[in-house]
Amino acid sequence: MKLVTATILVALAAACGGAPMSATDPGQPLDIERIHQAGRVKLSIPHDWQVDDSAGDTLTITAPDRTVSLEVTLIDGQDLAAALVGVAAGMLIGYDDLELVGSPESASINGMSALFQDGSGRYHGNEVALSLGLIDTPAQKYLLVVGEAEPGGFEAHRRAIRHFIEGIRPM
DSSP states (O other): OOOOSOOOOHHHHHHTOSSOOOTTSTTOOOOEEEEETTTTEEEEEOTTSEEEEEETTEEEEEOTTSSEEEEEEEEOOSSHHHHHHHHHHHHTTTOEEEEEEEEEEEEEETTEEEEEEEEEEEETTEEEEEEEEEEEOTTSSEEEEEEEEOTTHHHHTHHHHHHHHHTOEEO
């Protein structure tokens, strides 16, 4: 599933509500930890998700059933709101019938300011759910997390996605 590098993720956090999952839960295999040096953050990737880091500073993780992909990349920006506007403009490329849901929502991910937003659209004729997040990192840059899913994909992987988002930690 190809992702466009410009999107925002409001409801990965909101749509993925519920009790957080922990690697210490009984029977829960250990996650893969990645350090994003340029963003100065640690990422905790669910153990059974595929990782593709062949695109330089962009990391794409994909659910085992391939219904959800999360793309993580670093972007520059003057401030969180300005970066969000740039990301939203970039979303128009590659998607048809793009529709953002509501307004961006503010959040805090392990002490880092964030904005999140959900949306939907069509990519190469296929219906997709989108969720975007922009997180202000200790590197004074923004970590963009773009989620793209087949219908029902976010719901099917709610706990793993929430665990991933909550596992983004400053170094």
